[in-house]
Amino acid sequence: MCGIVGYIGNQDASDILLKGLSNLEYRGYDSAGIALLNAEGVHIFKEKGRIAALRNIVDPNVRATMGIGHTRWATHGEPNRRNAHPHQSASGRFAIVHNGVIENFASLRDQYLSGVPLRSDTDTEIVVQLIECFVTGGMGVEAALRKTLKLVEGSYAIALLDRENPEMIYVGKNKSPLLIGVGDGFHVVASDATAMIQQTKQYVELMDEEIVLLTRDSYVIKDLDGKVKRRKPYTVSFDARDTEKGAYPHYMLKEIDEQPAVLRRLLQKYEDETGHLSVDSAITRAIQNADRLYIVACGTSYHAGLVGKQLIEQIAQIPTEVHISSEFSYNTPLLSKKPLFIFISQSGETADSRTVLVKVKKMGYPTLTLTNVEGSTLYREADYKMLLYAGPEIAVASTKAYTAQIAVLSFIAIAAAESKGIALDFEPIHELSFVAQAMERMIDQKAQLKEIARNYLSVTRNAFYIGRGIDYYVCMEAALKLKEVSYIQAEGFAGGELKHGTIALIEDGTPVLAFTTQPNVNNSIRSNVQEVSTRGAYTCIISMEGVTDKPDDQIVLPKVHRFFTPLVCAIPLQLIAYYAALQNECDVDKPRNLAKSVTVE
Ligand code: F6R
Secondary structure (H helix, E strand, C coil): CCEEEEEECCCCHHHHHHHHHHHHHHHCCCEEEEEEEECCEEEEEEEECCHHHHHHHCCCCCCCCEEEEEEECCCCCCCCCCCCCCEECCCCCEEEEEECCECCHHHHHHHHCCCCCCCCCCCHHHHHHHHHHHHHCCCCHHHHHHHHHHHCCECEEEEEEECCCCCCEEEEEECCCCEEEECCCCEEEECCHHHHCCCCCEEEECCCCEEEEECCCCEEEEECCCCEECCCCEECCCCHHHHCCCCCCCHHHHHHHCHHHHHHHHHHHCECCCCCECCCHHHHHHHHHCCEEEEEECHHHHHHHHHHHHHHHHHHCCCEEEEEHHHHCCCCCCCCCCEEEEEEECCCCCHHHHHHHHHHHHCCCCEEEEECCCCCHHHHHCCEEEECCCCCCCCCCCCHHHHHHHHHHHHHHHHHHHHCCCCCCCCHHHHHHHHHHHHHHHHCCHHHHHHHHHHHHCCCCEEEEEECCHHHHHHHHHHHHHHHHHCCEEEEEEHHHHHHCHHHHCCCCCEEEEEECCHHHHHHHHHHHHHHHHCCCEEEEEEECCCCCCCCCCEEECCCCHHHHHHHHHHHHHHHHHHHHHHCCCCCCCCCCCCCCCCCC
């Protein structure tokens, strides 16, 4: 959903901006641009496609020590050079980059800009034209910016250059994420800290409806009425190396491999002095006070939520519902008397989830966010928070954040059970350490999983994953992962549901991959495999050693406690998707049409 950067200091801005945009490419990559400001004026370079294409057209002779940049995930106007940011005002005095959606752009255009020739199909251009329109009418730039931002409805993170003022970048934020980075004699602007981590580890959070007047030596935060707000920087907890690929060909592969380490880190982070897994007592109390938990999330995080429901209901015996954020907003279910809302979001910025958070907070209900990004919007705005400690996840397809989400949900279930006096039939840290080892063993089987992808998924246009119970939720994630990175049409089905319609799609050679890790449904899912195999499907069974395995199964997972099987299943489902994507020559880390941080509804 677009990434923006800005730099004002004394070094070559174009190089810093291009590097920053490369780090933000996961947010959108259909076009990109930068604007540089020096004594000769504003210089704009933009190009369709990736940052590499932009880099080729930036004139190295243009030297500037301030500028702004943008990588786009198109919403208004097709992805081409004309619609790429930065956009300029009619006179060329102002240049703007924007992440978000201006919902009332059409009415603002009609009301204020009837005489202004527009040069793009974007909602963004309206903002820069409005600012110029108010400045031409006699306002100062800051006042014009505040007036414009009061008029616009929707979401924005913007950075603005003014040809007449080479000492300042103007910044504004509402709903879309934006940080100010603080350095010695310079400042940066970034949609997230990974973009500019090579420059600084000190960042200042911005709240909604704030602007910033940014110079080389100062940042002045104000609200839209011009009232100054003071806020100190914080230090981000990762460094530049965490955002690098190292020897890996793709971030996705690196992040898959990191999962055992992430799980071990989580166990350390949530272990108390007595060696027990523990959750903040305020969170445990909030769970105790609730009569029902409502998990709200999107995509992969929603799938982690489905596994979490199973864990919370079975381990802690607390009724739990899981909802897709974008549905919950308008299709709100009947709520219990004392709900607690749990938001799961890797990025902490997903607009669909945030809409629900704002809504349920207004209703007065308590909220807890599980996120990987400290200081993100969902982190800041929830009453309670738990971090995923997965480290920056750069590949667009979520892998290590998914397993970290499941792990943290299991910690919640365990803590809630203990607070209710429910005896556990396992020792959590011990079992989860086994899980980390089991994940490692699966990671070591890359050659075999690559072979499965070659064998089952090299010539097909579609595939099915089937499972029952907790394995069904794993199948939903397996299908999503396969679809998004390899573009193979895939569905995850409950094994018993196939015969109620979907089995009509099975023909000779259709790949059907079944997960079976739970003894109580092993026979039934194997019957479902038989049903499709009889109709020509090419079947693959992924079972668990000493629990559900049979001699001819294609993949046998190391045995772990029945509650934690999804953590181990995650490795083959992710690696199969990864290798299928390589076979199809897809751009694994940046699948088409997707963006990592979905900040529009
Ligand atoms: C898929 C994927 C997405 C995200 C979804 C929610 O691999 O990454 O489905 O899970 O867009 O994003 P977050 O978790 O950031 O709220």
